[in-house]
Amino acid sequence: MSTHQLSKLAHLVQGELVGDSDFTVSRLSSLDSATAQDISFVNGDKYLEQANCSQAGALIVTAELKDQITHCKQFIVVANPYLAFAMLTHFFEVKKNKVGIESTAKIHPSAQISETAYIGHYVVIGEDCKVGDHSYLESHVTLDDGVEIGHECFIASHVAITARAQLGNQVRVHTHTAIGGEGFGFAPYQGKWNRIAQLGSVKIGDRVRIGSNCSIDRGALDDTIIHDGVIIDNLVQIAHNVVIGENTAIAANSGIAGSTEIGKNCILAGACGVVGHIKIADNVKLTGMSMVTKSILNAGTYSSGTGLFENGQWKKTVVRIRQLADVPLTNIMKRLDHIQTQIESIESTLKMRK
């Protein structure tokens, strides 16, 4: 295992080294699993106790945190330890650095593949496709006719891209994701579903990240659009003609129905469901499992659901929820107030007659 000068790491994250400048570390580790050869990070006050128990040889901290840690002698002091940690993960990452085209890849002669790209085994690339510089396609990827991949993209194994989709630069797409699949469009007629052939495409901006097992459908006529900097987790459904604004984050198991537009800088936690043909403003946060059935016009945090109950209590609660429709809640308050007034009036009458 190779070792790295702490001073070099401090330089990488533009931090100040405190302690032995010749100190070396071999791994970036969590506080709990770090050994004396490892560097770890302290992401705020709430990790102080863990930090003081950690065996880590070096810690990334703020100046403030440093003064409260007694066990460790080597520090990299930065303003934002979590960001510094994020930066160092790239240093410690095992790089995928193959270049060239594996002999088993089937590439249409009209496709333009950069000489600095890597095309893995059993990749199939169709007519007129483009793959940019330093892009990396793992095994079994399929690019259907006319698909374009920008520079420095990472396309994991088994990803399938069709519908002449265009991906920008530095896009990362994980295993088994389908981009450009046919949207779920059918015209009902005489009790049957008549398929609407989908003619639109998918446009994906720069620095977009899409997890594994996602489905990003092509548009019906216009395109499905994912703007720059969007990050999407695993098992997410993006239906036809959805538009997702810059830097929005969508966590796993969420689904966005057709033609919905989501603003910039939104955060959708896991398993959210968003109905079709609505708009969600910029800077909206949805907590997990939120159900969105109408447009959200204002930034803010929104939620759905009942929370979790012990099962017996839940059953009782559901019975009561079923009664709600027939119980005029606001009216109850009014009746109570009215009754109180009546009683007071009676009481004063009684007092007068005493």
Added chain:
Amino acid sequence: MSTHQLSKLAHLVQGELVGDSDFTVSRLSSLDSATAQDISFVNGDKYLEQANCSQAGALIVTAELKDQITHCKQFIVVANPYLAFAMLTHFFEVKKNKVGIESTAKIHPSAQISETAYIGHYVVIGEDCKVGDHSYLESHVTLDDGVEIGHECFIASHVAITARAQLGNQVRVHTHTAIGGEGFGFAPYQGKWNRIAQLGSVKIGDRVRIGSNCSIDRGALDDTIIHDGVIIDNLVQIAHNVVIGENTAIAANSGIAGSTEIGKNCILAGACGVVGHIKIADNVKLTGMSMVTKSILNAGTYSSGTGLFENGQWKKTVVRIRQLADVPLTNIMKRLDHIQTQIESIESTLKMRK
């Protein structure tokens, strides 16, 4: 880009051409993105404003709508513009029309592949499989032993079909869908899960459509059955021994647990969850994220969930929902009525004694 006589398109949709019979269009577009060379469609009154702002050279409309559109001079007049649009999408679709078997496909000698079928690169087809006329298997498809595919089917790249599943004619299955995977069947015994080998198959009727990243499990003993005309969106789970009736539509992220039977002409919106071993009647509609825990005996529309709240309001609401179990709602109404009676009785007593 090729152009098409408007008269030809009118003929295709059995519509009446109004305007210049030599007019040509090059694309089918949405109202917003259409240019003077494009044809678009007006799906009802609510799109009239958009239609009047559209640059489209020709519009598909009803006779009624036509009279309210001033900017456009060419029309195809039909009874159902949405259906006419659906029909035209097939005309404008880029067809997949390859025929034959790619050299890299691995096909067991006992398999029967129609001479008019297409078998893509790196497809693997097992013993005794059948692929019917004009069926199209994209790259990396796997058909395990005994799988049968009817005529005019489209099987997208990376689809994996096993368990001797049988697909009818004109079936479309999208990327990364798994058909015939092992059902989730285990007999608990002495604290461990004993796997139940799944012996059933999957039967899929004609004109069925299945989206990408779906899982359709084989039956435990009997088969999982998807009847003619069913349409299924992406990321849908169909567990072992589920039966889905004709022309039922299931939107993305939904899951149907084992042995449940869903009727004909049902519509399940996105992210519905249906428990196992129940029956759902014909013509049932479930709105998005519905949770179905019991059989539904009658046609109708059903729903679940609390709707969406601003997060602070939601937190307050959840506190109140937690109180519901201890608050006898219907009893409150009775008590209020009883109290009202008591007060009236007191008041009349007081009046009498005045």
Added chain:
Amino acid sequence: MSTHQLSKLAHLVQGELVGDSDFTVSRLSSLDSATAQDISFVNGDKYLEQANCSQAGALIVTAELKDQITHCKQFIVVANPYLAFAMLTHFFEVKKNKVGIESTAKIHPSAQISETAYIGHYVVIGEDCKVGDHSYLESHVTLDDGVEIGHECFIASHVAITARAQLGNQVRVHTHTAIGGEGFGFAPYQGKWNRIAQLGSVKIGDRVRIGSNCSIDRGALDDTIIHDGVIIDNLVQIAHNVVIGENTAIAANSGIAGSTEIGKNCILAGACGVVGHIKIADNVKLTGMSMVTKSILNAGTYSSGTGLFENGQWKKTVVRIRQLADVPLTNIMKRLDHIQTQIESIESTLKMRK
């Protein structure tokens, strides 16, 4: 179709044969579809009517059930018919028994593949991988560098394993599942998401079963861990650094967010959502679509949601749920009690003054 001595089957499940010891059966079937040549099983009293209508030639029953079945003459009598059925499914299962490496598999010379393993067509195996005895890799599987697969594992077609993941023995992974994909880790900074390269791995114990289209992400620094005997259904999301205790079962469409620890012997029904960074105790059961936002400290059954409503009733109910935040439920009860006391006091005053 081959036939089997009933006595042999009785021996396999350690049951007592009642009836003709030379009787043979050809299939294991459900009660409804069984013919006179088939054996079926009766899983408790509630199937007695079905059993009495069944055409099955032989039935697996308890001694108690046997006395209540009149139509059938051959029985295998056991203590637990469902377990005996589970055991027999393995006898009737068509075995995958190929051995060796298909010519089209691309295997790095440094990989160690057992001579008793099977490696299917178009499998790609990277540097330093290991595949143990009798393990079976279907077509198009990819094992990235350093992945280790134990003995007697079944890895279905198109499964992709990366991040140096280690799988124990007798592990079963179904089609299109992604193991070791990059976790969804980003450090927000100046309005953008900075990718945190994921350095951890995935450790999967013995006898683990993972369904199709699942995503099991690698850890950020430490590993994602799935302990022995865990069973996971289709379309399940397991985020980075999740730990799942022994013999826990997770049904389809569920998602577990990052760093959450789930105890032993838990059961999560379908479409549950569990937030990140919490702990769930051993022996916890979650009913379908449960939303877990806090740690669960005690064994028990827990639930979420409103249940299902007829749509019109639901709309009314949601209006009332929206009012709840402004309706002090527990206060209503106190006011009612207080009012009752006031009224009683008034009534007794009136009585005294009569």
